[in-house]
Amino acid sequence: MLDIRLIREQTDFVKSRLATRGSDEDVARIDEVLRVDAERRKAETALQQLNADRKKLSKEIGGKRSRGESSEELEARVREIGDQISLLNEQTSTADEQQKALLLGIPNLPHAAAPIGKDASANPVVRSWGEKPALNTPVLDHVALGTQLRLFDLERAAKLSGSGFICFTGAGARLERALINFMLDLHTCEHGYLEMSPPFLVRRDCMIGTTQLPKFEPDMYGLEENQLFLAPTAEVPVTNFHREEILPASELPKKYVAYTPCFRREAGSAGRETRGIIRVHQFDKVELVKITAPENSYAEHESLTADAERVLQLLNLHYRVIELCTGDLGFGSAKTYDIEVWSPGQQAYLEVSSCSNFEDFQARRMNLRFKDGEGKNRFLHTLNGSGLALPRLFAALIETSQQPDGSIRIPEKLLPYFGAAEIR
RNA sequence: GGUGAGGUGGCUGAGUGGUCGAAAGCAGCGCUUUGCUAAAGCGCCGUACUCCAAAAGGGUACCGAGGGUUCGAAUCCCUCCCUCACCGCCA
Numbered sequence: 327m328l329d330i331r332l333i334r335e336q337t338d339f340v341k342s343r344l345a346t347r348g349s350d351e352d353v354a355r356i357d358e359v360l361r362v363d364a365e366r367r368k369a370e371t372a373l374q375q376l377n378a379d380r381k382k383l384s385k386e387i388g389g390k391r392s393r394g395e396s397s398e399e400l401e402a403r404v405r406e407i408g409d410q411i412s413l414l415n416e417q418t419s420t421a422d423e424q425q426k427a428l429l430l431g432i433p434n435l436p437h438a439a440a441p442i443g444k445d446a447s448a449n450p451v452v453r454s455w456g457e458k459p460a461l462n463t464p465v466l467d468h469v470a471l472g473t474q475l476r477l478f479d480l481e482r483a484a485k486l487s488g489s490g491f492i493c494f495t496g497a498g499a500r501l502e503r504a505l506i507n508f509m510l511d512l513h514t515c516e517h518g519y520l521e522m523s524p525p526f527l528v529r530r531d532c533m534i535g536t537t538q539l540p541k542f543e544p545d546m547y548g549l550e551e552n553q554l555f556l557a558p559t560a561e562v563p564v565t566n567f568h569r570e571e572i573l574p575a576s577e578l579p580k581k582y583v584a585y586t587p588c589f590r591r592e593a594g595s596a597g598r599e600t601r602g603i604i605r606v607h608q609f610d611k612v613e614l615v616k617i618t619a620p621e622n623s624y625a626e627h628e629s630l631t632a633d634a635e636r637v638l639q640l641l642n643l644h645y646r647v648i649e650l651c652t653g654d655l656g657f658g659s660a661k662t663y664d665i666e667v668w669s670p671g672q673q674a675y676l677e678v679s680s681c682s683n684f685e686d687f688q689a690r691r692m693n694l695r696f697k698d699g700e701g702k703n704r705f706l707h708t709l710n711g712s713g714l715a716l717p718r719l720f721a722a723l724i725e726t727s728q729q730p731d732g733s734i735r736i737p738e739k740l741l742p743y744f745g746a747a748e749i750r
Numbered sequence: 751g752g753u754g755a756g757g758u759g760g761c762u763g764a765g766u767g768g769u770c771g772a773a774a775g776c777a778g779c780g781c782u783u784u785g786c787u788a789a790a791g792c793g794c795c796g797u798a799c800u801c802c803a804a805a806a807g808g809g810u811a812c813c814g815a816g817g818g819u820u821c822g823a824a825u826c827c828c829u830c831c832c833u834c835a836c837c838g839c840c841a
Contacts, residue, residue, distance in 0.1 A: 367799090367800070367801095370799075370800065370810085371800065371801065371809090371810095373810080374799090374800065374801085374809055374810040374811085375801095375809080375810090377809085377810055377811080378809060378810070380821080380822080381810090381822080383821075383822090384768070384821055384822040385768065385769065385822080386821095387768080387821055387822070388767095388768040388769085388821090388822075389768085389769090391768085391821095392768085397821075398821095400821070401821045401822095402821085403821085404821040404822080405821065407821090408820095408821075408822095572760095701778095701779090703797085
């Protein structure tokens with residue numbers, strides 16, 4: 327959520343930053359929100375005056391009554407004021423709700439240095455690591471490999487839950503578990519994150535806090551009766567863990583890592599990148615979340631991205647890092663790096679992590695603050711990134727590690743977790 | 751799921767219709783005095799919104815949330831949420 331004061335006081339700046347995202351609608355919403363804001367404040371000022379009058383007169387009535395004097399005339403006047411108050415009350419709360427709804431629908435301002443561009447084709451490659459493996463056999467993709475070695479069963483999974491679900495089996499299930507444990511250990515023991523195992527079902531307020539709602543409700547799984555949502559990412563429960571809190575500066579930065587399954591409708595993505603286990607309705611992910619003072623958030627963003635990259639380096643998988651241009655940037659993000667691992671089977675880079683700095687955009691929505699050195703309450707900055715998302719990592723890993731005889735060689739770092747050197 | 755008890759400021763805890771944004775204590779900050787691994791005294795000490803060109807200074811709202819009664823609600827009524835205890839059920 328953008329600061330209404332910033333919108334009021336630096337309207338042109340806000341508009342020009344928003345315009346880089348490429349949506350005229352967002353820019354138009356600024357005028358709309360300013361109009362409603364002016365209305366709201368006008369009504370509120372009048373309301374406050376009336377409240378003050380009523381308060382004063384009511385006290386006078388109290389005084390008169392205790393002295394045994396008549397207060398009928400005053401009471402009539404206050405009753406009149408009361409009527410006006412309830413009218414204005416409605417006006418202010420309507421304007422207030424309108425303003426809030428508008429603000430919730432306006433995306434974050436891209437960072438000043440963000441590459442300008444219309445869509446994903448304009449995302450610059452920031453760096454790449456390793457090289458595409460030279461596989462001399464006919465290269466199998468993860469679906470062929472997985473089927474052949476019985477690592478997962480997509481057909482039977484469909485029997486359980488429909489298309490877009492995975493059921494890992496045997497060595498595949500074990501490899502999934504090994505990867506999760508490997509990543510959790512890496513981030514907790516070497517990168518200093520605190521492990522968390524949060525609920526997967528979260529309340530509506532949390533989904534608003536981390537910007538999944540209200541705008542992206544069609545993409546979420548919800549449980550109508552009790553107003554809970556299946557978290558599409560651990561970002562939601564973990565970031566909201568401190569919602570509505572004022573953290574002491576001494577406790578910053580907060581660094582959390584959590585493994586959770588993630589649930590996404592992926593509405594409208596049918597047929598796009600849907601082969602095998604690349605885009606599914608439920609997948610596992612290890613997520614990194616940081617809550618920091620504003621001064622440090624960009625440094626923390628770099629190190630968070632590096633922490634996620636480390637997973638691929640240790641597994642010896644070729645990847646590249648791209649920065650999202652203004653037109654491709656997520657709704658709440660000011661700056662995002664995507665980490666893309668190389669998939670030999672698809673001859674393409676697959677996104678396995680998206681590392682974002684939301685600045686205070688989420689913190690405002692969840693009223694997440696800290697006490698700074700001067701004792702003032704200020705909004706924190708929140709960041710997150712996958713570290714990493716599993717199915718795609720799984721796919722790239724087995725494709726990269728395939729041997730001429732059709733077996734898969736397990737990377738050295740995974741041996742303690744997997745317990746065998748190969749899958750055949 | 752049932753029954754009961756509760757939800758007040760950073761914490762503890764008063765307050766059952768009128769000068770209560772809220773006593774008191776603790777913690778915190780500042781000053782004074784004495785002086786030494788501390789004590790005493792005094793003062794300050796919530797958040798949000800809003801008015802004013804700004805500062806100074808006003809104002810309004812907030813006692814779990816939302817409604818209602820009333821001239822006036824922390825205080826009375828209703829609904830909901832949460833916490834605790836006991837019972838039931840249960841991985």
